[in-house]
Amino acid sequence: MVDIATRPPIDWSTPAARARRKSRYAANRRLQAYGIAAISLAIGLLGILIISLIATGYSAFVTTRITVDFPISTEYVNPEDPARGNYRAVVKAGIEELFPNVTGPDERALGQLLTNNTQFMVRDAVVADPSVIGGKLSLSVPASDPFDQLNKGLVDRNTPEDERRVTDQQIQWFDQLEAEGRVSTPFNWGLFFNSDSRFPELAGLAGAIVGSFYALLVCFLVAFPIGIAAAIYLEEFAPRNRWTDLIEVNINNLAAVPSIVFGLLGLAVFLNFIGLPRSAPLVGGLVLALMTLPTIIIVTRASLKAIPPSIREAGLGIGASKHQMVMHHVLPLALPGILTGTIIGLAQALGETAPLLLIGMNAFITSPPGGILDAATALPTQVFIWADSPERGFVALTSAGILVLLGFLIIMNSIAIFLRQRLERSW
Amino acid sequence: MNDASMSAEMTANLSKSLDFDQAAKPKVVAKDVNVFYGEKQALFDVSIDIVEKSVTAFIGPSGCGKSTFLRCINRMNDTIEGCVVKGGISLDGDDIYAPSLDVVELRARVGMVFQKPNPFPKSIYENVSYGPRIHGLARGKTELDEIVESSLKRAGLWEEVKDRLNEPGTGLSGGQQQRLCIARAIAVSPEVILMDEPCSALDPIATARIEELIDELRANFTIIIVTHSMQQAARVSQRTAFFHLGILVELGATEQIFTNPSDKRTQDYITGRFG
Ligand SMILES: Nc1ncnc2c1ncn2[C@@H]1O[C@H](COP(=O)(O)OP(=O)(O)OP(=O)(O)O)[C@@H](O)[C@H]1O
Numbered sequence: 297m298v299d300i301a302t303r304p305p306i307d308w309s310t311p312a313a314r315a316r317r318k319s320r321y322a323a324n325r326r327l328q329a330y331g332i333a334a335i336s337l338a339i340g341l342l343g344i345l346i347i348s349l350i351a352t353g354y355s356a357f358v359t360t361r362i363t364v365d366f367p368i369s370t371e372y373v374n375p376e377d378p379a380r381g382n383y384r385a386v387v388k389a390g391i392e393e394l395f396p397n398v399t400g401p402d403e404r405a406l407g408q409l410l411t412n413n414t415q416f417m418v419r420d421a422v423v424a425d426p427s428v429i430g431g432k433l434s435l436s437v438p439a440s441d442p443f444d445q446l447n448k449g450l451v452d453r454n455t456p457e458d459e460r461r462v463t464d465q466q467i468q469w470f471d472q473l474e475a476e477g478r479v480s481t482p483f484n485w486g487l488f489f490n491s492d493s494r495f496p497e498l499a500g501l502a503g504a505i506v507g508s509f510y511a512l513l514v515c516f517l518v519a520f521p522i523g524i525a526a527a528i529y530l531e532e533f534a535p536r537n538r539w540t541d542l543i544e545v546n547i548n549n550l551a552a553v554p555s556i557v558f559g560l561l562g563l564a565v566f567l568n569f570i571g572l573p574r575s576a577p578l579v580g581g582l583v584l585a586l587m588t589l590p591t592i593i594i595v596t597r598a599s600l601k602a603i604p605p606s607i608r609e610a611g612l613g614i615g616a617s618k619h620q621m622v623m624h625h626v627l628p629l630a631l632p633g634i635l636t637g638t639i640i641g642l643a644q645a646l647g648e649t650a651p652l653l654l655i656g657m658n659a660f661i662t663s664p665p666g667g668i669l670d671a672a673t674a675l676p677t678q679v680f681i682w683a684d685s686p687e688r689g690f691v692a693l694t695s696a697g698i699l700v701l702l703g704f705l706i707i708m709n710s711i712a713i714f715l716r717q718r719l720e721r722s723w
Numbered sequence: 724m725n726d727a728s729m730s731a732e733m734t735a736n737l738s739k740s741l742d743f744d745q746a747a748k749p750k751v752v753a754k755d756v757n758v759f760y761g762e763k764q765a766l767f768d769v770s771i772d773i774v775e776k777s778v779t780a781f782i783g784p785s786g787c788g789k790s791t792f793l794r795c796i797n798r799m800n801d802t803i804e805g806c807v808v809k810g811g812i813s814l815d816g817d818d819i820y821a822p823s824l825d826v827v828e829l830r831a832r833v834g835m836v837f838q839k840p841n842p843f844p845k846s847i848y849e850n851v852s853y854g855p856r857i858h859g860l861a862r863g864k865t866e867l868d869e870i871v872e873s874s875l876k877r878a879g880l881w882e883e884v885k886d887r888l889n890e891p892g893t894g895l896s897g898g899q900q901q902r903l904c905i906a907r908a909i910a911v912s913p914e915v916i917l918m919d920e921p922c923s924a925l926d927p928i929a930t931a932r933i934e935e936l937i938d939e940l941r942a943n944f945t946i947i948i949v950t951h952s953m954q955q956a957a958r959v960s961q962r963t964a965f966f967h968l969g970i971l972v973e974l975g976a977t978e979q980i981f982t983n984p985s986d987k988r989t990q991d992y993i994t995g996r997f998g
C-alpha cells in the first residue's frame with residue numbers, strides 16, 4: 297500500500313495525462329453527437345409523417361361547391377306541406393335550366409355533377425324558408441366526389457377517358473360552370489360538422505368527435521376517482537407485505553397489457569355478460585377506463601411519493617390524522633402531477649383503436665350519438681372506416697381525420713405540459 | 724425510580740439527578756424504553772424523567788438515538804415501518820403507548836419542531852391556524868385570528884409577518900420559517916414541545932432568536948431539545964441528558980453535566996474527545 301502522504305506530487309502535464317484528458321473530451325463529444333443524431337432522426341421521421349399526411353389530407357379541408365338556381369314551382373312543392381314535395385324533379389329542373397340543350401341520356405350524366413343528397417338539401421332549405429316556393433332558390437351544393445377531385449386537380453385530364461371516373465363531356469360541362477362563376481372552393485366546415493356518409497364529399501367527423509368525447513368522459517369519470525382512490529390506499533395506507541407487492545406488480549403488468557386484450561375483456565364482460573348495448577360510448581369508455589386505470593394509479597403513486605416526507609411529518613406532528621394529512625396536504629400538492637398524468641392517459645385512450653373495434657364502436661352513423669347509450673364511432677375508428685373505403689375522396693379524408701386526431705392529441709398534451717409548468721413547485 | 728434492572732452506575736446517576744429536582748414535577752416519565760428498527764436495536768433501557776416547565780437538552784454523538792427517543796414521546800415512530808418501541812412512557816402519569824390512547828390527541832399535547840423548517844406550502848395564516856382548526860380549538864373566525872396572532876407573537880414573528888399573513892410560509896427566510904413552525908406548534912397549546920436540532924439549518928443570529936424564544940417559552944411549556952451544540956445546550960437548558968450508543972449515560976443539571984460530569988464518556992464528549 298502506498299502511503300498517500302509520501303507519494304510524489306502528481307504531474308498533470310505529462311503526455312499520458314494530456315492524452316487521457318483528450319480522450320475524455322472526445323468521448324464527451326461523441327456522446328453529444330449520438331444524441332443529436334438520434335433526435336434529428338426522430339424529428340425527421342415525425343416530419344415525414346406529418347408532411348405526407350398534410351400532402352394527402354390537405355384537400356379534404358376544402359370542398360367544391362356549385363351554385364344552382366332551383367325553380368321551386370308549386371307543381372312539385374305543395375306550400376301547405378313543403379317537406380313532402382317532389383324535390384328530385386326540382387333538382388332535375390334546376391340542372392335543365394343550366395344546360396337547356398342537354399337532353400335524353402346525357403341528362404343523367406349531367407346530374408352526376410352534384411352530390412347525391414342535393415334533393416334533401418333543397419328540401420331542407422325550402423322547409424327552413426317556405427317563402428321561396430313559387431320563386432327561385434339559389435343554393436350552393438357540394439359537387440359529387442369525382443368533380444370535387446377534378447376541381448382540386450387530383451384528376452389528370454390527360455389520362456384516357458375510360459380510365460377516369462369523369463367523361464370528357466362532363467369535364468366540359470364542369471368547365472362551363474366554372475367559367476360562369478358557379479364553382480367555388482370554400483373551407484370544408486362539413487369535415488367538422490357533418491357525420492359520416494357514404495359520399496366522401498358529405499362525410500365529416502362530427503359523429504366521431506362526439507363519440508370520442510362521450511367515451512373519454514365515461515373513461516375519465518370511471519378511471520380518475522377509482523385510480524386515485526386505489527393509489528392513495530396503496531401508497532399511504534396499505535401495509536407493505538406480500539399481498540400489496542403482488543398487487544403492485546400486477547398493476548404494472550396491467551399497464552403493459554396490449555389494448556386488444558382489454559377489448560376482448562370488454563366484449564366478454566360488458567356486452568355478453570352484462571348485456572350493455574353494442575357500439576355504445578358507455579362500453580367504449582369502460583374499456584378505455586380499464587386501460588387508463590393502471591396509468592392513473594402509477595402516476596398518482598409517483599406524484600404522492602414525490603411529496604417530501606417533511607410535509608407529512610409536519611401534518612402528523614401537529615396532530616392531523618393520517619386521513620387529514622393526505623387530504624389536506626399530500627393530495628393537493630400531488631394534484632398537478634396527477635392531472636398531468638391523467639391527461640396523458642386520456643390522450644392515449646383517445647388514440648386507442650383496437651378495443652373499440654372489438655366492441656363495435658365503428659358503427660356507420662349519419663348523425664352524432666345523442667348519449668352514451670347510442671351507437672357511435674370514435675375518431676380513430678372513423679379513420680379506420682375511411683381507410684377501408686374505396687372512393688378516392690376517402691383517401692384525403694383519412695389523412696385529414698388523422699390530422700384532426702393528432703391535433704386533439706397535441707392540444708391535450710399541451711394542456712398537460714402547461715399544467716405541469718404552471719403548477720410545478722419546488723421545495 | 725429504584726428499578727432493580729438498572730445498572731448500579733445508572734441508578735447512581737439518576738438518583739443524583741432526582742435529588743436535584745425533588746421539588747419539580749415530572750411531566751414525561753420513560754421507563755426501560757427499548758427501540759428496535761427491525762433487527763437493529765437503537766435504544767437500550769432508557770429511563771428518564773422530564774421536568775415540567777423547564778428545558779431538557781439531549782446531547783450525544785451522531786447516531787446515538789437522540790432523535791429516536793424524542794420521536795417516541797409523540798409516537799412519531801409509529802409512522803416508521805418496522806420500528807418497535809418496548810417499555811413505558813407516560814405523560815402526566817398516562818401511558819402513551821396504551822391501546823386506548825388517541826395518537827391524534829397525544830400529538831396535540833406533545834408538539835414537535837423539526838430539524839429542517841417544514842412549513843406547509845400554504846399561507847402563513849393557514850400554517851398557524853391549521854392545528855387549531857383540525858382540533859376544533861377555536862369557535863369562529865375572530866377566535867382563530869386571535870390564536871394566530873398570539874402564537875405568532877409568542878414565536879417572535881408577528882412584527883415581521885403581520886402585513887403578509889396571506890403570503891406563503893415557504894417564502895420566509897429559514898429562521899423565520901423555523902419560528903413559523905414553532906408558532907404552528909404552540910398554536911394548539913401543547914404541554915410539551917419536542918425540538919429536534921431546531922437551529923441546525925440557521926445562522927447564528929437566527930439561532931440566537933430561537934434560543935431567546937425557547938427561554939421565554941419555558942414559562943409555559945415543557946421543552947425537550949436535541950442539539951449538537953454544547954454551547955446551545957448550556958445556554959438554553961436546565962437539565963441535560965447525554966446519550967451514547969443507544970444508552971442514556973448521564974442525566975443531570977446542565978451545570979453539573981458541563982462542569983462536573985460523573986461519567987468518563989460524558990467527560991470525553993463534552994471536552995471534544997469524540998463525537
Ligand atoms: N428509520 C430508521 N430505520 C432504521 N434505522 C434507523 C432509522 N432511524 C434511525 N435509525 C438508526 O437508529 C440509530 C439512532 O438514530 P437517531 O436518528 O436516533 O440518531 P441521532 O442521535 O438523532 O443522530 P443525529 O445526531 O445524527 O441526528 C442510528 O444508528 C440509526 O442508524
Ligand SMILES: [Mg+2]
Pocket residue numbers: 789790791919
Ligand atoms: Mg437526529
